[in-house]
Amino acid sequence: xxxxxxxxxxxxxxxxxxxxxxxxxxxxCAESPTEVNLQLLAACYLQNNQAYSAYCILKGKQTAQSRYxxxxxxxxxxxxxxxxxxxxxxxxxGGEIPNGAAGHYLLGLIYRYTxxxxxxxxxxxLALSIDPLLWAAYEELCVLGAAxxxxxVFGEAAALCIQKQYLHHGIASPNVHTSNEDYxxxxxxxxxxxxxxxxxxxxxxxxxxxxxxxxxRGAAVVSGAASQPQNGVVPNMSFYNTPSPMALQLxxxxxxxxxxxxxxxxxxxxxxxxxxxxxxxxxxxIQAPRRKFVDEGKFRKISGRLFSDSGPRRSTRLGRDAxxxxxxxxxxxxxxxxxxxxxxxxSSKLSSVALRxxxxxxxxxxxxxxxxxxxxxxxxxxxRANMASMTSSSFPSGDVRSLDQDGATVPxxxxxxxxxxxxxxxxxxxxxxxxxxxxxxxxxxxxxQDALDxxxxxxxxxxxxxxVLSQVGKAHFELVDYLEADRAFSLARRxxxxxxxxxxxYSTVLYHLKEDMxxxxxxxxxxxxxxxxPQSWCAVGNCYSLQKDHETALKIFKxxxxxxxxxxxxxxxxxxxxxxxxxxxxxxxxxxxxxxxxSRHYNAWYGIGxxxxxxxxxxxxxxHFGMAFQINPRSSVIMSYLGTALHALKKxxxxxxxxxxxxxADRKNxxxxxxxxxxxxxxxxxxxxxEVLEELKEHAPRESSVYALMGKIYKRQNMxxxxxxxxxxxxxxxxxxxxxxxxxxxxxxLHVPDELEDNL
Amino acid sequence: xxxxxxxxxxxxxxIGGNQHLIVDDDLREMxxxxxxxxxxxxxxxxxxxxxxxxxxxxxxxxxxxxxxVNIQFQKKVKLQLVVLYMDFKLDESYTPSKIxxxxxxxxxxxxxxxxxxxxxxxxWIYLSLSGxxxxxxxxxxxxxxxxxxxxxxxxRDTHVRQIKxxxxxxNPIPHQPFQxxxxxxxTYSTVR
Numbered sequence: 046x047x048x049x050x051x052x053x054x055x056x057x058x059x060x061x062x063x064x065x066x067x068x069x070x071x072x073x074c075a076e077s078p079t080e081v082n083l084q085l086l087a088a089c090y091l092q093n094n095q096a097y098s099a100y101c102i103l104k105g106k107q108t109a110q111s112r113y114x115x116x117x118x119x120x121x122x123x124x125x126x127x128x129x130x131x132x133x134x135x136x137x138x139g140g141e142i143p144n145g146a147a148g149h150y151l152l153g154l155i156y157r158y159t160x161x162x163x164x165x166x167x168x169x170x171l172a173l174s175i176d177p178l179l180w181a182a183y184e185e186l187c188v189l190g191a192a193x194x195x196x197x198v199f200g201e202a203a204a205l206c207i208q209k210q211y212l213h214h215g216i217a218s219p220n221v222h223t224s225n226e227d228y229x230x231x232x233x234x235x236x237x238x239x240x241x242x243x244x245x246x247x248x249x250x251x252x253x254x255x256x257x258x259x260x261x262r263g264a265a266v267v268s269g270a271a272s273q274p275q276n277g278v279v280p281n282m283s284f285y286n287t288p289s290p291m292a293l294q295l296x297x298x299x300x301x302x303x304x305x306x307x308x309x310x311x312x313x314x315x316x317x318x319x320x321x322x323x324x325x326x327x328x329x330x331i332q333a334p335r336r337k338f339v340d341e342g343k344f345r346k347i348s349g350r351l352f353s354d355s356g357p358r359r360s361t362r363l364g365r366d367a368x369x370x371x372x373x374x375x376x377x378x379x380x381x382x383x384x385x386x387x388x389x390x391x392s393s394k395l396s397s398v399a400l401r402x403x404x405x406x407x408x409x410x411x412x413x414x415x416x417x418x419x420x421x422x423x424x425x426x427x428x429r430a431n432m433a434s435m436t437s438s439s440f441p442s443g444d445v446r447s448l449d450q451d452g453a454t455v456p457x458x459x460x461x462x463x464x465x466x467x468x469x470x471x472x473x474x475x476x477x478x479x480x481x482x483x484x485x486x487x488x489x490x491x492x493x494q495d496a497l498d499x500x501x502x503x504x505x506x507x508x509x510x511x512x513v514l515s516q517v518g519k520a521h522f523e524l525v526d527y528l529e530a531d532r533a534f535s536l537a538r539r540x541x542x543x544x545x546x547x548x549x550x551y552s553t554v555l556y557h558l559k560e561d562m563x564x565x566x567x568x569x570x571x572x573x574x575x576x577x578x579p580q581s582w583c584a585v586g587n588c589y590s591l592q593k594d595h596e597t598a599l600k601i602f603k604x605x606x607x608x609x610x611x612x613x614x615x616x617x618x619x620x621x622x623x624x625x626x627x628x629x630x631x632x633x634x635x636x637x638x639x640x641x642x643x644s645r646h647y648n649a650w651y652g653i654g655x656x657x658x659x660x661x662x663x664x665x666x667x668x669h670f671g672m673a674f675q676i677n678p679r680s681s682v683i684m685s686y687l688g689t690a691l692h693a694l695k696k697x698x699x700x701x702x703x704x705x706x707x708x709x710a711d712r713k714n715x716x717x718x719x720x721x722x723x724x725x726x727x728x729x730x731x732x733x734x735x736e737v738l739e740e741l742k743e744h745a746p747r748e749s750s751v752y753a754l755m756g757k758i759y760k761r762q763n764m765x766x767x768x769x770x771x772x773x774x775x776x777x778x779x780x781x782x783x784x785x786x787x788x789x790x791x792x793x794x795l796h797v798p799d800e801l802e803d804n805l
Numbered sequence: 806x807x808x809x810x811x812x813x814x815x816x817x818x819x820i821g822g823n824q825h826l827i828v829d830d831d832l833r834e835m836x837x838x839x840x841x842x843x844x845x846x847x848x849x850x851x852x853x854x855x856x857x858x859x860x861x862x863x864x865x866x867x868x869x870x871x872x873x874v875n876i877q878f879q880k881k882v883k884l885q886l887v888v889l890y891m892d893f894k895l896d897e898s899y900t901p902s903k904i905x906x907x908x909x910x911x912x913x914x915x916x917x918x919x920x921x922x923x924x925x926x927x928x929w930i931y932l933s934l935s936g937x938x939x940x941x942x943x944x945x946x947x948x949x950x951x952x953x954x955x956x957x958x959x960x961r962d963t964h965v966r967q968i969k970x971x972x973x974x975x976n977p978i979p980h981q982p983f984q985x986x987x988x989x990x991x992t993y994s995t996v997r
Binding site: 525553556557558559593618621625627647655658659682683714715744747748749753754757778779780781783784786788789790792793 | 983988
């Protein structure tokens with residue numbers, strides 16, 4: 046009975062019938078409350094977005110898989126301390142982190158959110174070394190500013206690592222589980238958007254018992270496949286014999302039923318089921334369809350599906366669970382980590398088997414964002430597809446960059462990947478990741494031009510995916526080239542209209558361009574796509590802000606913050622609105638919130654600097670602009686404000702130097718020249734100031750403030766006719782009411798000396 | 806002097822009113838930062854009706870003329886425009902006909918800055934506070950008082966449905982002598 050129930054549960058999970066799965070699983074647990082069954086139940090809950098239930102049932106369990114699942118539930122419930130102790134018990138400092146790469150990734154995230162950046166970086170690096178295809182970890186490293194060159198990370202060593210993983214699997218059905226990255230545990234397999242517990246491991250674990258364990262990190266692959274012994278395929282279940290890191294993991298895992306790979310036992314079929322968990326079906330169940338789960342989440346899991354044939358494919362993480370094997374697959378699904386940066390959506394189509402493609406979303410902002418609407422499909426499938434033969438799995442078409450994909454499970458019979466296919470597949474995958482990783486890393490360092498060049502080198506089909514296009518848009522945005530950004534983002538929207546990634550930046554671009562029609566249209570579309578995503582509300586708020594309705598805009602940005610308090614940009618936008626309403630105290634608080642989430646968010650540093658500039662606290666202002674400048678040394682706007690602050694502190698030499706740099710950095714930006722003229726005027730270097738302003742006149746011939754300033758300078762030099770001329774032109778260009786008053790007053794004063802002369 | 810006052814009255818006559826409230830972009834409503842009070846009111850038609858953005862309800866005074874609306878700020882602000890909503894068709898003898906605007910530091914030193922006569926107003930009435938001199942575009946003051954001196958058809962009490970007070974927007978960029986007008990400047994001038 047147990048076996049049948051297990052099978053049913055896994056089947057239900059596979060088909061996303063969570064209610065059914067939960068019910069049956071509860072019966073299963075009542076029948077035989079083994080830990081494995083409990084893990085399966087927890088996986089069901091997590092998939093169904095009931096992290097609290099999973100939390101309750103797994104509290105106190107000590108097996109690695111249980112600890113991992115427990116950590117995921119804690120993470121989703123925002124109980125970071127408990128999650129951390131679960132993964133890394135205090136009394137066992139040298140203990141093994143459950144689920145290898147996924148565990149490290151989860152731990153890294155926990156450290157990141159509790160502000161222990163060094164530890165976070167350490168764990169992300171470990172995760173990457175175990176599973177080189179764990180894109181989410183690389184993404185996080187980029188955001189923290191500590192990523193190494195993509196070529197190194199996704200280079201030879203990685204290829205070897207992947208190879209080993211796959212070779213071990215032999216059969217491997219790609220069932221990789223997808224890691225869930227999402228916070229939201231959205232379980233369902235959704236391909237994608239779900240938020241499933243971010244931990245991909247979870248999935249893997251969940252599902253799989255399967256051997257996949259390794260897979261998630263890339264290595265994992267096919268363990269599931271292995272399980273299919275039935276297929277007769279390869280019994281090499283050894284998937285998990287994988288190289289040492291995996292081995293370690295495995296051993297660690299072994300104890301818990303979930304361990305993914307049972308492999309050590311060598312039992313093939315069962316291994317897949319691994320974990321021994323009941324889930325894994327009882328061997329036979331593995332058969333066929335291995336489903337692949339796609340993890341959403343940040344991990345890039347490559348669905349094992351690829352491997353449907355011969356040998357496991359290393360390509361990307363195969364986190365997929367061998368669906369076939371284990372019904373568990375279910376667990377992994379989803380997790381979309383929305384957001385930002387990379388999202389990998391693994392969509393695997395289950396072709397042969399009920400594979401589900403799960404899109405994995407990774408996003409850096411994963412953290413920040415909640416649901417990701419868009420799923421980025423990383424099309425790993427392409428590579429997989431190339432492999433041909435196997436894959437039955439559906440890999441999503443090449444266009445998508447699916448990094449993660451879980452291929453449909455290996456259908457029956459285990460897919461074997463031949464060694465050479467693995468190698469070539471792996472190298473393709475790595476090549477792709479290398480370009481994407483390099484581009485992402487460069488854009489996080491704000492070397493946007495280089496990032497753009499890197500992205501342009503991608504093959505066309507990969508370039509035209511929403512993730513890449515959003516990144517391109519962001520890069521243009523940082524370069525203050527709003528028209529190009531607009532173009533890139535609108536293309537991204539055409540390619541994947543359901544994607545929310547990067548749309549908050551797009552709304553800001555439209556705000557800067559003052560395109561209120563497009564902006565309101567965007568806002569409407571986004572809110573109708575997903576009313577619970579902070580990006581949609583950011584767009585709506587920007588709309589109101591553009592119409593100068595700052596109070597409503599503030600309310601809306603606060604809503605976005607409520608939806609996802611880890612979304613740094615929403616906090617920054619709140620801060621901007623507070624400043625427009627002249628509420629500086631709350632403005633500073635909002636900016637500081639943003640910085641607490643992401644200390645490399647230079648907009649927030651800039652915001653605080655502006656507040657201090659207004660309040661005339663110039664030293665603080667200079668410090669903050671300096672920090673912003675350190676993070677983004679190419680922004681001419683920041684440089685010019687830094688110069689203004691320096692000038693106010695009487696360090697005029699430095700101020701002029703920075704202004705010159707700003708002018709060189711971006712020829713199209715008139716602001717630094719104007720500020721420079723201002724500084725020169727207050728230093729009484731009138732001729733230099735006039736020179737700069739003359740040049741500025743060429744750039745922006747219809748700017749009233751330029752003429753007004755020139756008039757002022759001429760007045761100081763007592764060249765009244767010229768002053769009059771310029772004031773007149775300035776007035777013609779319709780300045781604001783305050784300026785009209787100032788200019789007219791200045792004109793009046795000009796007349797006085799003339800009248801005096803007349804009288805005389 | 807007589808001539809002047811006559812001229813004043815002639816200049817200060819406003820006939821009718823505007824259907825829509827359209828205000829320049831570079832003005833912003835300052836009323837939220839002020840404390841509003843009235844000299845007298847009927848229960849249920851108090852000062853909040855003047856600020857609730859609802860043209861259906863109104864403030865009704867309940868005492869002797871002149872009826873006063875006092876607007877007090879915590880610090881000196883620049884004000885440029887006062888806009889009132891009145892409706893002769895609905896309010897008839899309750900509609901104000903002569904309004905005086907005074908400004909000062911407090912109740913003790915208010916000085917009249919504008920007087921205007923209204924003839925059957927229906928809609929939004931714009932009262933600019935600027936003087937002729939460009940240096941007097943704004944009134945820089947702690948307190949503004951709007952006094953209803955008389956009503957149409959010699960009514961005793963008055964109805965006013967809404968009052969809004971506008972001042973200039975501050976320069977979004979601190980430490981700039983002038984505000985930017987052209988799009989290139991504005992686009993590049995801030996980071997969002």
